[in-house]
Structures are given as structure tokens and as C-alpha cells.
Amino acid sequence: xxxxxxxxxxxxxxxxxxxxxxxxxxxxxxxxxxxxxxxxxxxxxxxxxxxxxxxxxxxxxxxxxxxxxxxxxxxxxxxxxxxxxxxxxxxxxxxxxxxxxxxxxxxxxxxxxxxxxxxxxxxxxxxxxxxxxxxxxxxxxxxxxxxxxxxxxxxxxxxxxxxxxxxxxxxxxxxxxxxxxxxxxxxxxxxxxxxxxxxxxxxxxxxxxxxxxxxxxxxxxxxxxxxxxxxxxxxxxxxxxxxxxxxxxxxxxxxxxxxxxxxxxxxxxxxxxxxxxxxxxxxxxxxxxxxxxxxxxxxxxxxxxxxxxxxxxxxxxxxxxxxxxxxx
Amino acid sequence: xxxxxxxxxxxxxxxxxxxxxxxxxxxxxxxxxxxxxxxxxxxxxxxxxxxxxxxxxxxxxxxxxxxxxxxxxxxxxxxxxxxxxxxxxxxxxxxxxxxxxxxxxxxxxxxxxxxxxxxxxxxxxxxxxxxxxxxxxxxxxxxxxxxxxxxxxxxxxxxxxxxxxxxxxxxxxxxxxxxxxxxxxxxxxxxxxxxxxxxxxxxxxxxxxxxxxxxxxxxxxxxxxxxxxxxxxxxxxxxxxxxxxxxxxxxxxxxxxxxxxxxxxxxxxxxxxxxxxxxxxxxxxxxxxxxxxxxxxxxxxxxxxxxxxxxxxxxxxxxxxxxxxxxx
Numbered sequence: 001x002x003x004x005x006x007x008x009x010x011x012x013x014x015x016x017x018x019x020x021x022x023x024x025x026x027x028x029x030x031x032x033x034x035x036x037x038x039x040x041x042x043x044x045x046x047x048x049x050x051x052x053x054x055x056x057x058x059x060x061x062x063x064x065x066x067x068x069x070x071x072x073x074x075x076x077x078x079x080x081x082x083x084x085x086x087x088x089x090x091x092x093x094x095x096x097x098x099x100x101x102x103x104x105x106x107x108x109x110x111x112x113x114x115x116x117x118x119x120x121x122x123x124x125x126x127x128x129x130x131x132x133x134x135x136x137x138x139x140x141x142x143x144x145x146x147x148x149x150x151x152x153x154x155x156x157x158x159x160x161x162x163x164x165x166x167x168x169x170x171x172x173x174x175x176x177x178x179x180x181x182x183x184x185x186x187x188x189x190x191x192x193x194x195x196x197x198x199x200x201x202x203x204x205x206x207x208x209x210x211x212x213x214x215x216x217x218x219x220x221x222x223x224x225x226x227x228x229x230x231x232x233x234x235x236x237x238x239x240x241x242x243x244x245x246x247x248x249x250x251x252x253x254x255x256x257x258x259x260x261x262x263x264x265x266x267x268x269x270x271x272x273x274x275x276x277x278x279x280x281x282x283x284x285x286x287x288x289x290x291x292x293x294x295x296x297x298x299x300x301x302x303x304x305x306x307x308x309x310x311x312x313x314x315x316x317x318x319x320x321x322x323x324x325x326x327x328x
Numbered sequence: 329x330x331x332x333x334x335x336x337x338x339x340x341x342x343x344x345x346x347x348x349x350x351x352x353x354x355x356x357x358x359x360x361x362x363x364x365x366x367x368x369x370x371x372x373x374x375x376x377x378x379x380x381x382x383x384x385x386x387x388x389x390x391x392x393x394x395x396x397x398x399x400x401x402x403x404x405x406x407x408x409x410x411x412x413x414x415x416x417x418x419x420x421x422x423x424x425x426x427x428x429x430x431x432x433x434x435x436x437x438x439x440x441x442x443x444x445x446x447x448x449x450x451x452x453x454x455x456x457x458x459x460x461x462x463x464x465x466x467x468x469x470x471x472x473x474x475x476x477x478x479x480x481x482x483x484x485x486x487x488x489x490x491x492x493x494x495x496x497x498x499x500x501x502x503x504x505x506x507x508x509x510x511x512x513x514x515x516x517x518x519x520x521x522x523x524x525x526x527x528x529x530x531x532x533x534x535x536x537x538x539x540x541x542x543x544x545x546x547x548x549x550x551x552x553x554x555x556x557x558x559x560x561x562x563x564x565x566x567x568x569x570x571x572x573x574x575x576x577x578x579x580x581x582x583x584x585x586x587x588x589x590x591x592x593x594x595x596x597x598x599x600x601x602x603x604x605x606x607x608x609x610x611x612x613x614x615x616x617x618x619x620x621x622x623x624x625x626x627x628x629x630x631x632x633x634x635x636x637x638x639x640x641x642x643x644x645x646x647x648x649x650x651x652x653x654x655x656x
Contacts, residue, residue: 013436015401015402015436016402016436016438018438019436019438019439026439027402027438027439028438029401029436029438029455031359031362031401032360032362034359036364036402036455038402038404038453038455039439039441040368040404040406040440040441041441042443043443044443073343073357073359074343074344074355074357074364074366076355076366076367076368076453078368078406078453080408080445080449108341108344108347108357110344110346110347110355110356110357110366111352111354111355111367112368113367113368113369113370113451115370115372117408117445117447117449118446118447119445119446121408121443121445123441125366125368125404125406125453127357127364127366127455129359
């Protein structure tokens with residue numbers, strides 16, 4: 001849709017601090033001395049349990065507010081489902097999962113919209129607040145910055161395996177926990193670093209590479225990623241070997257392949273690039289942090305119980321279109 | 329979904345001025361001295377032309393903000409569709425229709441969310457602003473109030489006829505114009521009456537009777553409707569005679585039938601009650617106005633080019649559960 005939107009006439013509104021130009025995570029709209037962060041996201045079930053699905057979908061929608069440096073305030077349920085087929089209990093479980101994520105986020109569910117649909121979908125529209133001075137964008141990363149990632153990768157592989165009945169119960173529990181974890185504490189820890197955090201986004205459907213390229217394109221920097229530093233759980237590697245990649249993941253890789261260089265040692269691994277392109281659900285924050293603040297960032301995230309990985313670093317782009325190099 | 333939501337634990341948040349309790353048109357959230365109006369709505373195509381569909385769906389979503397007395401500020405596209413099947417041109421037409429409605433409303437499109445779906449759906453999440461003192465609710469109507477309706481009824485009948493290929497081109501054009509008309513000017517005209525407007529809602533999926541009963545139940549008043557005063561276009565009467573009623577309309581009538589009394593002269597008309605229950609898309613505002621302000625209201629609406637119908641009046645409810653009586 002981003003491509004289609006770019007063809008629409010551009011509407012100039014000084015109050016719109018962040019719109020569609022950089023494919024940022026949410027719209028930001030000035031209101032007095034504060035600003036609103038406004039986002040919407042919904043999708044089909046990624047796990048079988050309705051409560052977990054609701055909680056994950058809501059956590060994923062709320063994440064866009066955290067990725068902009070904001071605090072969620074109020075949310076609306078967005079529900080499309082075959083109401084009679086699912087029945088009121090299942091629907092209530094989905095909504096309760098969403099409501100619990102909102103409560104944990106300090107956001108109030110103010111209502112919602114539902115529509116009859118053969119294929120269930122759930123998510124939220126969310127409004128949060130952010131100080132315009134504390135706003136994070138997915139652009140603004142600089143030469144020398146280190147890349148921090150606050151959640152493991154591989155949720156796309158594992159949820160695809162769930163659909164194919166290939167995931168083990170412990171793997172399902174672990175990935176559910178990851179996808180149900182708010183990016184709130186990660187955002188709070190990163191905010192404590194002030195101006196040393198240059199750009200932030202969250203990793204969702206376009207995968208690590210897709211969202212990283214948005215950051216690079218908007219910032220004019222190349223990235224060098226360290227494959228061995230990637231937080232890829234054993235379950236994701238096991239299920240990648242069973243080729244549990246979603247169609248979206250292959251499309252993600254296709255769209256960046258020409259700007260991606262794998263070190264020779266990685267070229268024999270048929271899954272390395274796909275794992276980096278894996279379409280994530282409710283993924284972590286990706287932050288570009290000044291190297292001088294890296295230790296403080298790791299300490300702040302660690303104190304919040306978050307194992308953040310230092311997955312690479314940025315350098316001034318050597319061509320008009322930035323590139324990603326992956327080293328072992 | 330309203331029934332399911334009522335079973336969820338109630339979240340208390342002083343900033344949530346309007347939540348889910350009264351099935352109001354949108355959530356209202358205090359932010360400093362102002363308040364946000366927050367709503368989301370999306371649905372499947374009601375007309376064949378993609379531009380018109382987008383414009384109608386957006387007009388319908390924006391209407392919730394007007395129904396609360398607010399002004400739309402920023403909107404996000406909510407799109408679910410089979411992207412390859414529709415192709416980028418059709419999708420762009422839908423989005424352009426939505427964008428044009430937003431521009432007319434003075435709202436900026438700040439982005440959106442799209443998801444692959446075999447059955448197309450489009451709509452908006454919208455954030456507007458309202459002064460808490462100028463906020464309209466769907467409750468607060470009083471004994472003696474007159475009911476004003478600012479758009480014709482029958483959009484459900486006619487759009488059902490479009491799906492069945494029974495509507496004539498001129499009928500399609502006329503209903504498209506009605507559904508594409510913002511409730512902005514109607515709201516502006518009603519706001520000029522100040523405190524004489526006691527309750528406002530907009531007429532959408534639950535039909536005139538469904539939304540009226542929400543007003544009555546929250547206000548403790550009965551309604552007497554004048555059937556001959558109803559703005560029912562000839563096209564709607566013609567197509568009602570061909571039984572072009574949607575399933576939702578029959579469900580609307582079933583859910584209120586026990587509290588609805590038709591005068592004997594109307595009982596022979598098999599379509600009278602169904603036309604009053606007709607599920608509307610992007611319907612008009614229904615306002616409860618003090619009788620002393622009725623002439624001023626009609627004059628203000630007329631000056632804005634709106635033919636508002638005086639469709640009934642309200643009296644203190646005689647039973648615990650309010651009732652509607654329809655006289656010829």
C-alpha cells in the first residue's frame with residue numbers, strides 16, 4: 001500500500017509531524033505542545049489459542065507507539081470474524097487477550113469496530129502521546145552507530161511451523177512469550193539514553209532486512225550485520241531447516257536481494273538470508289545508537305530484563321542506494 | 329461485539345470521557361483541556377465503483393466524529409483486499425476516494441494498514457478533537473424533544489438492490505451522492521443551536537430504530553415517529569417492494585420488534601417496519617432538539633442545504649424499557 005499511497009496527491013499539513021513519506025511506524029500529529037502517535041494494525045491468527053492471538057495482535061499494534069518514543073493512551077478493537085462460527089466465547093478470549101495487553105501498556109480500550117468476515121482478523125487502532133522533542137523516527141541513523149535488536153528473530157518461521165503442525169509445544173510457548181512481550185520496557189530503557197539514540201523502528205512484516213533498509217534509505221548509511229550475533233533461537237534454525245518460510249518472507253528477501261551482500265562463508269547456508277528477511281510478528285525494537293552510548297544502552301536494557309543483541313554497525317553510504325553486508 | 333465487550337472487566341480511566349457503556353459512536357479521551365474523538369470503521373463494498381466505495385467508507389467513518397460534535401484531524405486507511413486480484417489501479421481508486429473525503433473533512437491521511445484478504449474491505453481509523461463542553465452524546469434526550477434526521481433513509485435497500493443488479497443507474501447515482509455527503513455541515517448547523525441540542529447520533533448499521541433505541545434507553549424517553557414524515561426516497565420504496573432487504577436489516581427489526589408499536593393503518597404495509605430498521609451506510613445525524621429551537625434548527629440546516637426531516641418526538645418513558653410508537 002505504501003507504493004500506492006506515494007502516488008496520491010501529497011496533503012500538506014504542518015501539524016502532521018510524521019506521515020507516509022518514510023514508511024515510519026505511525027503517524028505523528030501535533031496537538032498543542034504535545035503530539036499524538038496514531039497507528040493501526042490487524043492480521044489473521046498466528047497461534048491457535050484465541051487469548052494468545054488477541055494478546056499478540058494487540059502487543060504488535062501497541063509496538064508502533066513505543067517505536068516512535070510514545071506512550072499508548074487509548075485503543076480501539078478492530079475485529080473481523082465469522083461471528084457464529086467462532087462463537088462468543090472464542091471472540092471474548094481474543095478481546096480479553098487484547099485488553100490484557102492494553103492494560104499492561106497503560107492504554108484504555110475505548111470501544112472498537114467489528115465486521116463479519118470468513119477469515120478472522122484482529123488488531124487495534126491506537127492513539128498514544130509523545131513529546132515532539134522525544135520523538136523517535138526510523139531515520140536519522142549516523143555513521144558509526146551500533147544496531148541494537150531487543151527481541152529474538154524467527155517468529156515468522158515458528159508461526160509458519162505452527163500452521164503446518166511442525167512446532168513443538170515448548171517452541172510454541174516460547175515464541176508466544178516473545179510475541180506477547182510489550183516493547184514498553186525496551187523503549188523506556190532506550191529513552192534513558194537521550195540523544196544518543198538516533199533512530200528506532202520495530203521489526204514486523206518486512207522483516208529485519210526490510211525495516212533496516214527503511215532506516216538506511218532514510219539515513220544515508222550502509223549496514224554491516226554480524227550473522228553470529230543474530231538472536232536466532234534454536235527452534236527457528238530447526239524449523240528453517242524444514243523450510244518453514246512464509247510467502248511474505250520470500251517476498252521480503254526478493255525486494256532487497258540486489259542490495260544485500262553475504263560474506264562467502266554464509267553463501268553455503270541456504271537459510272541465512274531468509275532468516276534475516278523473516279517476516280516478524282510483534283518483533284523487537286531496532287535502534288541505531290551512538291557507539292559511545294552502547295555500554296550504557298546494554299546496561300539499561302539488561303537492567304530491564306531485556307537481552308539486546310548488538311547485531312551490526314552503520315557507516316556512511318558509499319552509493320546513492322544504501323547496502324547491507326552480512327559477515328559471519 | 330458490544331455484548332462481548334460488556335463482559336470484559338471494566339477499566340476505569342478518568343480520561344476516558346466516553347467509552348463502551350452506551351454504544352456511543354466513538355471513544356472520547358481527555359487530553360489537557362481538549363478531548364480526542366477516536367473511531368474506526370470499515371466494511372465491504374456497497375457500490376461497484378472503487379472510488380465511490382472508498383469515498384463512502386471514509387465518509388461513514390468520519391461521521392462518528394461529527395456525531396460526537398468533533399472535528400476530524402487525522403485518519404489512517406484500513407484496507408483488507410486481494411491485492412493481486414484488484415490490482416494497483418483499483419486499490420489506488422479506493423484510497424483516492426477515501427483521501428478526497430478526508431480532504432473535504434479537513435483531515436489529513438497519516439498512513440494506514442493493509443492486509444491481504446479475499447474479501448475487500450476499506451475504512452478509516454479517525455482521530456478528531458472536541459471541546460468537552462461541546463461534546464454530543466447519544467444520550468441526554470428529554471421529554472418534549474423533537475427528532476431531526478439529516479439524510480434520507482433507504483441506503484441499505486438500495487445498496488442491496490445494487491448487489492442484486494436491480495437498481496437503476498439514476499438510483500445508484502442518487503444513493504452514492506447521499507452516502508458520500510459528509511455530516512460536517514449538518515453538525516455545524518446543529519452546533520449553532522448550542523445547548524438546545526440534547527443528544528446526537530448517526531444512523532449506520534443498526535438502522536434508524538436501532539440507533540434511536542440506544543438514544544431512548546440511555547435517556548429514559550419513549551419516541552413517537554411519524555411515518556409520513558420519514559425521508560424515504562421513491563427508489564427505496566420501489567426496491568423495498570422487490571424485497572431488497574439485507575440480512576442485517578431483518579436482524580435489526582427482530583431485536584427491537586417487541587418494543588415497537590405500529591399504528592393499525594401501518595400494519596398492512598409489509599415494508600414499513602423494515603424500512604425503519606434498514607441498515608444504513610453513511611447515514612445522517614439523528615438529533616434530539618428542544619421544541620423551542622426546532623424552527624432555528626430547521627433554518628440553520630436549510631441554510632446549509634440540508635433537508636432535515638422532523639420525524640418524531642420524545643416523551644418521558646412510561647416503562648422501564650423505552651418504546652417506539654409509529655403513527656401514520
